[in-house]
Amino acid sequence: MSITLPDSDHRWRCAHCGNLTRFDVVRRSRTAEFWHLDLSGEPEIEESASLVDEIESVTCRWCGKPDAIEVIARPAPGDPLPEENPGGQP
Ligand SMILES: [Zn+2]
Structure with a gap:
């Protein structure tokens, strides 16, 4: 399954x-970091770069469908916000 992170103009929707608004996301990430340890051995991560950041699956939290996520446009500024709970589910 290949699903992309929504950008600033898009959002996810369960079809x-x-x-x-609610999804269970499994993602695989690989990160390169610069660790700076003090003399007592306490590490501090001073730099971090993302090498791989892949979404493996997105599952709807409401209905549990694993393969129904679509990417749609976000509402334009000034548009009324969509109902948070259009299906009437908890
Ligand atoms: Zn759903």
């Missing part, structure tokens, strides 16, 4: 139940 099955209309959920816009």
